[in-house]
Amino acid sequence: MDSGSASGADPAGGDGPSSTEAATPAPGVGGSTEAAAAPPPSRYESQKRRDWNTFLQYLKNHKPPLTLPRCSGAHVIEFLKYLDQFGKTKVHVTGCPYFGQPNPPAPCACPSKQAWGSLDALIGRLRAAYEENGGNPESNPFGAKAVRIYLREVRESQAKARGIPYEKKKRKRPSSSSSTADAGASSTAGDGDGGNGS
Ligand SMILES: [Zn+2]
Numbered sequence: 001m002d003s004g005s006a007s008g009a010d011p012a013g014g015d016g017p018s019s020t021e022a023a024t025p026a027p028g029v030g031g032s033t034e035a036a037a038a039p040p041p042s043r044y045e046s047q048k049r050r051d052w053n054t055f056l057q058y059l060k061n062h063k064p065p066l067t068l069p070r071c072s073g074a075h076v077i078e079f080l081k082y083l084d085q086f087g088k089t090k091v092h093v094t095g096c097p098y099f100g101q102p103n104p105p106a107p108c109a110c111p112s113k114q115a116w117g118s119l120d121a122l123i124g125r126l127r128a129a130y131e132e133n134g135g136n137p138e139s140n141p142f143g144a145k146a147v148r149i150y151l152r153e154v155r156e157s158q159a160k161a162r163g164i165p166y167e168k169k170k171r172k173r174p175s176s177s178s179s180t181a182d183a184g185a186s187s188t189a190g191d192g193d194g195g196n197g198s
Pocket residue numbers: 091092093096097098099108109110
């Protein structure tokens with residue numbers, strides 16, 4: 001039982017509490033607001049606050065009533081599904097003739113949902129808001145594994161249904177011995193998802 005001193009590797013790594021997600025500095029849109037009001041918070045901050053209030057409202061209306069400390073990843077997923085009814089992204093069902101077509105030639109009766117990109121960004125904001133409001137980072141329901149899995153499933157199913165291949169993050173495996181010179185290995189930072197809606 002030679003308990004070798006654990007090397008400093010930190011298995012619980014993942015997202016450290018101090019992920020510096022620098023909010024993009026909002027370029028002064030049309031500036032010159034020399035009125036009395038204090039400078040408004042950045043767009044990200046105000047959006048985050050709105051999302052947070054929406055979530056709190058959701059908890060309040062939840063049946064049975066739900067409090068924040070008792071909120072789990074499953075509840076977060078429930079919340080995301082609830083939001084789908086307000087979505088504007090057409091997601092074709094498998095039986096639809098336009099399934100897999102990014103630009104269908106005609107309307108169809110398929111449901112609209114929240115685009116994956118919107119949900120992904122929303123979860124990021126709520127996760128930050130949760131901790132800013134005193135939540136314990138270690139039990140942050142927005143960082144739950146189930147939520148991550150759900151988001152991945154949404155991404156994959158929407159990619160198929162809409163014919164839009166989202167960039168897959170390939171894990172680089174350093175084990176490959178062939179050190180090929182990087183011929184255009186640059187990630188094609190192509191079109192981000194077109195979901196700049198709302
Ligand atoms: Zn359809």
